[in-house]
Every structure is written in structure tokens, then in C-alpha cells.
Amino acid sequence: MGKTARQEPATHEKARRLGEARLWLLARPYTAAELARALGVHVRTAQRYLGDLGAVPLDERARPPRYRLLASEDLSPVEALVTHSALRMLYHHAPGHNALYLEALLKLARRMPEPAQGVAIRSTEDLKRRLSRRLDEGDALGKVAEAWFRQQAIEFYYRKPGGSGQARRNEVEVYFVEVSRLNLGVYVIGYERGYHRKLRTYKLNRMSRIRPVGEAGAYSIPADFDPRRYLSDAWGVVGGSGGEPVEVRLRFRPEAAYRLREGGYPDMELLELPEGGLEARFTVGTDNEGFPLEILSWVQGWGPRVEVLGPENLRQKWLEEARQVLGEYGGMTPGDGICRGGAGW
Known part of the structure; x- marks a missing residue:
């Protein structure tokens, strides 16, 4: 006899659905109706899955209840x-x-x-x-993580590169912790509620004297905060650090183009050039002066295989530092020889 649409799926299909339900519940609590929508099944089927998985209500008084799993996930x-x-x-x-x-x-x-x-x-x-x-300094991440999980603000002193050199006090509600794709540094994203009163990004190894302040549960991460959207203009982790995002345009020689074609650079638009090179375009965040600081060292790492086309402040800084290197080690005065007049090759 054939199954009707309301019949329980076959055993292997049920096992697959249970595994999928477990992954959803490990991410966050769900009501039976929410889980049913996520899995594409009837609410009664989702309720049976909740029972099979041993899920328990997050709050017995809540209606409808949200369910969670008690056991932690075992890693394969x-x-x-x-x-x-x-x-x-x-x-x-x-x-x-x-x-x-x-x-x-x-x-x-x-x-x-x-x-x-x-x-x-x-x-x-x-x-x-x-x-x-070595001196054990690494409890900084532990303090940040504990505050984030407890929704407790942290106070710390932050020394910004290129600034006055003085460490300034910050009081931050932690929203997210990210590892930069560029330098593998750890960055803390949160709402600075003391002076700036806006979302800011801080590099962990520039933070000192970290301590929790206030009570646990004193703040809530806004429901509309999406780290993907916040970091969409970040190269490394720059999103929201001060200035407005800018478009960066780079021209790569053919011997470097293959590496870009391999991928690994999110949100980068690649345009093929007649001689086999590439023009790369992408948007990055900037600092308070509107300069895309985080991208500079990455660009310099390509040596003569890249030319900065824009923005102009990045191009001029790239040329200036190239001239300084040439003047220091090439026996030439900065401003002489190559790069005069802005020629990047």
C-alpha cells in the first residue's frame, strides 16, 4: 500500500531528518512550528522529532515553548x-x-x-x-569570550596605531569576535558606550587591562545585528572602524593573476585584461581619516606585480612608501627614478 502525504517518511529519511533537526537545535532553541518550517515537515512531525531527540523546553512558562538539546555535540x-x-x-x-x-x-x-x-x-x-x-598574556580572549557569553560589558585601554600613542579607555558591549582573513589576528566587534557610542572594531592584541564592568545580562545584542552585513565591507576586519567604505581598484600583472583566480577573496570583482592580467575591484572599510589602512600591507606584499589605481590616498601612500624603500636601499633620492609622475609600473 502506498503512503499518503501525512505518513511518516521511510526509516532512512527519518534518520536524516532527525540529524538535520539536531543541527538546527544545536544552533539555537526552536518552537515546534519553527522547527517544522526549517525542516519542511508538519508541526506534529516536528513535535515527534523533539521527543525523539530528548529536547526540553527552554522556559516551561513560555507559550509556545522553545526547545533545546541538553547534550553537547560530539565531534567526529x-x-x-x-x-x-x-x-x-x-x-x-x-x-x-x-x-x-x-x-x-x-x-x-x-x-x-x-x-x-x-x-x-x-x-x-x-x-x-x-x-x-614566555609571559602569559593570552587570557585577554578568555575575558572577552566570558563577557560576550554573559552579556556583560568590558572596560579596556586601547592603543590605536598611528594615533597619539596614548592608550585610551573604552567600554564595550561585545557583539562578535572575528579572526581576520588577512593577518589571522583576533578582532572584537561591539558597541562602544563611553565616548564613541557606536559600533567599533578592536584588535585584541592592542587591548590591555581588560575587565568586566556592570552586571551580567546588562545588554542585549540587537536582533538586526548581522556580522555578515557588518563585515561585508571589511578587508581583514575593518568594518565600521570610523570612516566610510571605499572601492579599491588594483591592476595585477599576469604572473600574479593566477593566484586571484584561485579564489579566497570574498566580494572581489575580477576583470580580465587583454595582456593576461586582472583588474580587481572590492570595497573595504576605512579608519577615521578615510584611509583603508588594513589593505596597505596586503597590497605591498605583491611587490611590483600590482599597481594601485584607486582610491587616490591609497595610491599615493603606496607610491610614497615604494619611493622611500628605493631611496633607502636603491641609491636613489625619493621622488627620482621610477614612480615619478605616478607611473606604477
Whole structure:
């Protein structure tokens, strides 16, 4: 006898749906109706899935109730490896060398099967030696994370590069923590409620004397805050740092173009040039002076294989520093020789 539209799916299909429901519930609590819409099933089917998964109401008094899972998600060996690799990268680039990072690395390594487990555990030995030799500064991320999870504001002092050199006090409600795709640095995004009273971005290793202030649960992250939208104009992590976003235009020689064609640069428009090169266009955030500071070192890393077409302040800074290098090490006076008159090649 054939099934009707209301009949329970076949066993393998139900298992797949249960797995999908589990992933949704691990992300956040759902009502039965919300889960049904997410899965594309009837509400009664979603209610059965909630029972099968052992989900419990977040608040017994709420109507309709939102359900959550009690058990934490177990990582598969592959997921453990991916997370372990990402954490090693974070450990190497975060300020200081916190024992908490090392502990987390060991926990993840133990989730891997042998022989990978033994090798991963041995890979932490160099980190242990570095930890014993260097000042432990890495609790900064722990303090930021705890405040973020507890919705408690933090106070810290921040020394901005290129500014007065003085560390200035900030009081921030943390909304998000991001790792830059450019320099792998950790950045904190939040509402600065002291002086600026706006959304700001702070590099973690420039923050000092971090401490929580006020009560836990004192603020709520706005429902319309979307880190994807906030970071959409960021190159590295610059979104909302002060100035208005600007379009950057770069011309790449053919010997560099292949790397851009490989991808890995979100929101970058690539235009093919007749000689085999590329023109790249993308939007980045700027600092308080309207300068796209975060992109400069990335552009300079391409050496003579790139020319800055715009914006003009980025082009002039790029040319100025190229002339300084040539004048210092090339036996020429800044302003002489190549680049005179703005020729970028």
C-alpha cells in the first residue's frame, strides 16, 4: 500500500531528518512550528522529532515553548581535526600563549583516532615549552569570550596605531569576535558606550587591562545585528572602524593573476585584461581619516606585480612608501627614478 502525504517518511529519511533537526537545535532553541518550517515537515512531525531527540523546553512558562538539546555535540574525528587545526592557527597568532588554548588543543587531539591522536598530542610539546618561557598574556580572549557569553560589558585601554600613542579607555558591549582573513589576528566587534557610542572594531592584541564592568545580562545584542552585513565591507576586519567604505581598484600583472583566480577573496570583482592580467575591484572599510589602512600591507606584499589605481590616498601612500624603500636601499633620492609622475609600473 502506498503512503499518503501525512505518513511518516521511510526509516532512512527519518534518520536524516532527525540529524538535520539536531543541527538546527544545536544552533539555537526552536518552537515546534519553527522547527517544522526549517525542516519542511508538519508541526506534529516536528513535535515527534523533539521527543525523539530528548529536547526540553527552554522556559516551561513560555507559550509556545522553545526547545533545546541538553547534550553537547560530539565531534567526529574529521571535525576534531578541523577544529584542532583552526585552534593551532589561533594559538600561534593570538596575543600571548594561554594555557587555556593548550588545554583545548589537547582535548581535541584526544578525540582523534590513532595514530593521528599521538602525533597531534606530541605537536603540543613545543607549545608547552613556549608557554613556560614566555609571559602569559593570552587570557585577554578568555575575558572577552566570558563577557560576550554573559552579556556583560568590558572596560579596556586601547592603543590605536598611528594615533597619539596614548592608550585610551573604552567600554564595550561585545557583539562578535572575528579572526581576520588577512593577518589571522583576533578582532572584537561591539558597541562602544563611553565616548564613541557606536559600533567599533578592536584588535585584541592592542587591548590591555581588560575587565568586566556592570552586571551580567546588562545588554542585549540587537536582533538586526548581522556580522555578515557588518563585515561585508571589511578587508581583514575593518568594518565600521570610523570612516566610510571605499572601492579599491588594483591592476595585477599576469604572473600574479593566477593566484586571484584561485579564489579566497570574498566580494572581489575580477576583470580580465587583454595582456593576461586582472583588474580587481572590492570595497573595504576605512579608519577615521578615510584611509583603508588594513589593505596597505596586503597590497605591498605583491611587490611590483600590482599597481594601485584607486582610491587616490591609497595610491599615493603606496607610491610614497615604494619611493622611500628605493631611496633607502636603491641609491636613489625619493621622488627620482621610477614612480615619478605616478607611473606604477
